[in-house]
Amino acid sequence: MIFKEILIRYGELSTKGRNKNDFIRRLRENIRYSFTDIWPLKIRAERDRMFIEIENDEKYEVLMQRLPEVFGIQSFSPVAACEKDIDAMKQLAIDIMAQYGDKPLTFKVEVRRTDKHFPFDTYMIQRELGGAVLSNHQNISVQVKKPDVELRVEVRYDAIYMMGQIIPGAAGMPVGSNGKSLLMLSGGIDSPVAGYLMMKRGVRLEAIHFYSPPYTSEHSLQKVKDLANELTKFGAKIRLHVIPFTEIQVLIKDRVPENMTMTVTRRMMLRIADKVREEIGALAIVTGESLGQVASQTLESLTAINAVTTTPILRPLIAMDKLDIIQIAERINTYETSVQPYEDCCTIFTPARPKTKPKAEKVAYFESFTEFDELIERAVKNREMHLLPAKKETVDKFADLL
Amino acid sequence: MNSNIIYLDNSATTKPHPEVLQTFLQVNEQYYANPASIHEAGVEANALLMRAREQIAGIVGTEAKHVIFTAGGTESNNFAIFGTAQANTHKGKHILTTKIEHPSVLEAVKRLAQEGFEVEYLAVNEVGIISLDKLREKVRPDTILVSIMHVNNEMGAIQPIAEAAAIIHAQSRALFHVDAVQSFGKIPVRFHDEHGPDLITISGHKIHALKGSGALLLRKKLTVAPFLVGGGQEFGLRSGTVAVPQAVALAKAARMAIEAMPEKQLQFEKWSNDLHAFLRKFGRDIHLLSSEAGAAHIVSFSVNGLKGEVLINALQQHGIIVSTSSACSSKQTTTSHVVEALNVIPSFKKGVLRVSFGAHTTDAHIEQFKKVFTVIMRDLKGENKE
Numbered sequence: 001m002i003f004k005e006i007l008i009r010y011g012e013l014s015t016k017g018r019n020k021n022d023f024i025r026r027l028r029e030n031i032r033y034s035f036t037d038i039w040p041l042k043i044r045a046e047r048d049r050m051f052i053e054i055e056n057d058e059k060y061e062v063l064m065q066r067l068p069e070v071f072g073i074q075s076f077s078p079v080a081a082c083e084k085d086i087d088a089m090k091q092l093a094i095d096i097m098a099q100y101g102d103k104p105l106t107f108k109v110e111v112r113r114t115d116k117h118f119p120f121d122t123y124m125i126q127r128e129l130g131g132a133v134l135s136n137h138q139n140i141s142v143q144v145k146k147p148d149v150e151l152r153v154e155v156r157y158d159a160i161y162m163m164g165q166i167i168p169g170a171a172g173m174p175v176g177s178n179g180k181s182l183l184m185l186s187g188g189i190d191s192p193v194a195g196y197l198m199m200k201r202g203v204r205l206e207a208i209h210f211y212s213p214p215y216t217s218e219h220s221l222q223k224v225k226d227l228a229n230e231l232t233k234f235g236a237k238i239r240l241h242v243i244p245f246t247e248i249q250v251l252i253k254d255r256v257p258e259n260m261t262m263t264v265t266r267r268m269m270l271r272i273a274d275k276v277r278e279e280i281g282a283l284a285i286v287t288g289e290s291l292g293q294v295a296s297q298t299l300e301s302l303t304a305i306n307a308v309t310t311t312p313i314l315r316p317l318i319a320m321d322k323l324d325i326i327q328i329a330e331r332i333n334t335y336e337t338s339v340q341p342y343e344d345c346c347t348i349f350t351p352a353r354p355k356t357k358p359k360a361e362k363v364a365y366f367e368s369f370t371e372f373d374e375l376i377e378r379a380v381k382n383r384e385m386h387l388l389p390a391k392k393e394t395v396d397k398f399a400d401l402l
Numbered sequence: 403m404n405s406n407i408i409y410l411d412n413s414a415t416t417k418p419h420p421e422v423l424q425t426f427l428q429v430n431e432q433y434y435a436n437p438a439s440i441h442e443a444g445v446e447a448n449a450l451l452m453r454a455r456e457q458i459a460g461i462v463g464t465e466a467k468h469v470i471f472t473a474g475g476t477e478s479n480n481f482a483i484f485g486t487a488q489a490n491t492h493k494g495k496h497i498l499t500t501k502i503e504h505p506s507v508l509e510a511v512k513r514l515a516q517e518g519f520e521v522e523y524l525a526v527n528e529v530g531i532i533s534l535d536k537l538r539e540k541v542r543p544d545t546i547l548v549s550i551m552h553v554n555n556e557m558g559a560i561q562p563i564a565e566a567a568a569i570i571h572a573q574s575r576a577l578f579h580v581d582a583v584q585s586f587g588k589i590p591v592r593f594h595d596e597h598g599p600d601l602i603t604i605s606g607h608k609i610h611a612l613k614g615s616g617a618l619l620l621r622k623k624l625t626v627a628p629f630l631v632g633g634g635q636e637f638g639l640r641s642g643t644v645a646v647p648q649a650v651a652l653a654k655a656a657r658m659a660i661e662a663m664p665e666k667q668l669q670f671e672k673w674s675n676d677l678h679a680f681l682r683k684f685g686r687d688i689h690l691l692s693s694e695a696g697a698a699h700i701v702s703f704s705v706n707g708l709k710g711e712v713l714i715n716a717l718q719q720h721g722i723i724v725s726t727s728s729a730c731s732s733k734q735t736t737t738s739h740v741v742e743a744l745n746v747i748p749s750f751k752k753g754v755l756r757v758s759f760g761a762h763t764t765d766a767h768i769e770q771f772k773k774v775f776t777v778i779m780r781d782l783k784g785e786n787k788e
Contacts, residue, residue, distance in 0.1 A: 103572065217440075219445055402657065
C-alpha cells in the first residue's frame with residue numbers, strides 16, 4: 001500500500017463562514033457513522049480539508065467504496081507520501097502511475113511548494129518526476145491541457161505528498177447541519193428521492209407513513225421500512241412513524257362526496273403529519289410531490305391541501321420530470337423496492353374522477369360535518385415508531401438452504 | 403449408475419452434491435409458492451430467491467438485480483447473443499467470436515449471420531488460444547458483440563479474458579460476453595467494472611447443482627432484448643415462473659465451489675501435471691490437446707490411429723467413465739470443430755479423449771485410470787498389430 005491517507009475536500013462547506021466548525025464536526029460524525037464497521041479511523045480535520053489515515057488495505061478498500069456516498073464531500077484523493085528526497089519522489093511517482101495499468105494515458109505534474117526552502121523548484125520537480133515516469137511507463141505521455149491524470153506533488157514541511165486521482169464525492173452538506181424535517185414516505189418512487197435530496201442538503205429526517213390494514217398489507221409496510229432503511233445509508237438514523245389510518249380513510253369515504261375524498265384524505269394526512277412534526281420538533285414537512293403528476297399534485301390541489309397548515313412544506317421534486325426522478329431512484333437504490341406491487345393507502349379508495357381543481361373552502365365545508373379532530377389525535381397517539389437502520393435479524397432461516 | 407464406477411466426465415456434467423439436493427428438496431417442500439405472488443408464501447419465496455441472487459452476485463462482483471436465472475448454459479449463451487444483437491443494431495451489426503466456442507454460441511451467431519449480421523471468427527493457435535493482435539485488428543467501432551469462452555470445454559484452454567476486455571472496450575462500444583460454463587467454480591470468474599466482461603454465462607450442473615439451471619450475469623444494466631417474453635419475470639428479461647429451488651440450489655453449489663476452490667485447484671493441478679506426465683510417456687502414440695497451462699480439471703488427448711469410441715468402451719469395461727472431446731458432439735461421427743481448429747494431424751483426429759475432474763474425484767481414481775489405461779493401450783496396440 002503506497003497510500004498513506006485520504007484527503008477530503010469540503011467543497012460547499014468552505015464557503016460558510018461562522019458555521020464552518022459545526023459543519024466539519026458534523027461531517028466527521030457522519031463519516032464515523034458511515035464507517036462504524038471499520039472504526040476507529042484516524043481523522044485529522046483542517047480548515048479546508050480533512051485527512052483520514054489509511055492503516056491497512058481493507059480499510060482503504062472500504063473507504064474508497066463508500067466515501068463517494070457521504071454528503072458534504074466535494075471530492076477526495078488517496079495520498080501517498082515519501083521523504084524529501086528526489087530519488088524517493090521519482091520512485092513514488094512511478095509507483096502511483098503504475099496503478100493505472102498499461103492503457104494509453106496522458107498526464108502532467110502539478111507542484112505546490114509549501115516549503116519554499118526545498119532545493120528543487122517547481123520546474124525542476126516537474127522535469128525530474130515527468131522524466132522518471134515517462135522512461136518507466138511506455139504507455140504514458142505528457143499533456144498539459146486536460147491530461148487524464150494530474151499528478152499533484154505537495155512539498156510540505158514534514159514530507160512530500162503525492163496524489164493522482166481526484167474522485168468526486170456526493171457533494172451537498174453533512175446530514176444534520178441543516179436541521180430536521182418530517183418526510184411523508186408513501187412507498188412509491190418519489191418520496192424516497194425527495195428524502196434523499198433533502199438529506200443531501202444536510203437535513204436530518206424522520207419519516208411518516210400511513211398504514212391502512214387490511215386494505216394495505218404487511219408487505220407494503222415492510223416496503224416502506226426497506227425504503228427508509230435504504231435512506232439511512234446516506235449517513236443518518238431515521239425514525240419512522242407509522243400512523244394507523246384505516247379508521248379515518250373509511251370515514252372519509254362514507255362522509256365526503258366521492259370526487260373530493262382524495263383531497264380530504266391528503267388534508268387529513270397533512271394535519272396528522274403536522275402534529276407529529278410538532279411533537280418531534282422538526283421544522284418542515286418534506287413530500288415527493290411533483291407538479292401535475294397526479295390529480296392531487298395540481299397547483300389547485302396543492303393549495304387546497306396545503307391550506308390546513310402554515311408549516312413550510314418542502315417539495316424538492318416539484319419541478320422534476322418523472323424520468324429524472326426514476327433516474328435518481330435507481331442511482332440511490334430505492335427504485336427496485338418502490339416498484340414492488342403492493343397497494344399503499346393512496347391507491348386504495350381512489351375515486352374514478354377526483355377533482356383536479358378543488359377549492360379549499362368547499363373541501364373544508366364538506367369536512368365540517370364530521371368530527372375529524374379526535375380521530376386525528378388518536379391516530380397520532382397510537383402511532384408505531386421504528387428506528388432504522390433496523391438491527392439485522394439474528395435468525396436467518398434461509399442460511400442452511402444457501 | 404454403479405456406485406463403484408470412477409466418474410471422470412465432470413465437464414459433461416457432475417453428480418449433484420447431497421447438500422445441494424437437500425436444499426432442492428427442502429425448497430420444493432417449504433417455499434414452493436410462485437415468487438411473483440403477493441401473498442405471504444409468495445413473498446417468502448421471493449425473499450429466498452433474492453438471497454440466491456445476492457449470493458451469486460457477490461461471487462462474481464455484480465448486483466443482485468443483474469443475475470438472471472435461466473435453464474442452463476445453452477439458454478444463457480443464446481440469450482446473451484440474441485439479446486445483445488437484437489437490441490444493439492443501431493450501433494452496428496458486426497459480431498466477433500472464436501472458432502472454438504460451444505455450439506450454443508456458434509449456432510446462435512450462425513443464425514444471426516443468416517439474418518444479415520456480419521460474423522467473424524477468431525482462430526486459435528496449437529494450444530487453443532486466440533491471438534490478441536488478431537482481436538485488435540478485428541474489433542471495429544461498429545462491433546456490437548464479442549463472445550469469447552473462458553475455458554474451452556473440449557481441451558481446457560484458458561483465454562486471456564482481461565486482455566481481450568481491454569482491447570474490446572478501448573476500440574468499440576461492443577458488449578463482451580464470456581461463456582464461463584467450464585471455468586465458474588474452478589478458477590476465479592469475476593466482473594471488473596468496466597475493465598472486464600459485460601455478460602457472463604454460468605451453468606448449474608457443471609458445479610454439482612442441478613441440470614436445467616444456470617444464469618446469465620450482467621455487469622450492470624445493459625441494453626439487452628428479452629429472451630423469453632410473457633409475464634415479465636427476471637426484470638422483464640426472461641419470462642416464465644422462476645424455478646426457485648433450482649436457483650437456490652445453484653447459489654448453494656456456487657458457494658460450495660468457491661469455498662472449496664483453493665483446495666480443489668491444488669488437487670486438480672496435481673492430477674493434471676501427473677496425467678500429462680503420464681501421457682507423455684506414450685511418446686508418439688499420444689498427442690496432447692490440453693496442457694498444464696490450461697484449466698487443471700480438463701485433460702484432453704488423442705491416441706494415434708484409434709477411435710475415441712473404442713477407448714471409451716474399453717475404459718468403461720474397467721468401470722471408468724470418460725468422454726470423447728465433448729459430450730454434445732460425442733454422438734456425431736464428424737470431427738469436432740475444436741479439434742479441427744487446433745490443426746491436429748489426421749491420424750489423431752478420431753481418437754480424442756477427455757478426462758475431467760470434479761469435486762468427488764480422488765487420488766485413487768487417478769491412479770486407477772493410469773493403471774487401466776496402460777493395460778488398454780497395451781491390448782489395443784497388440785490388436786492393431788495383428
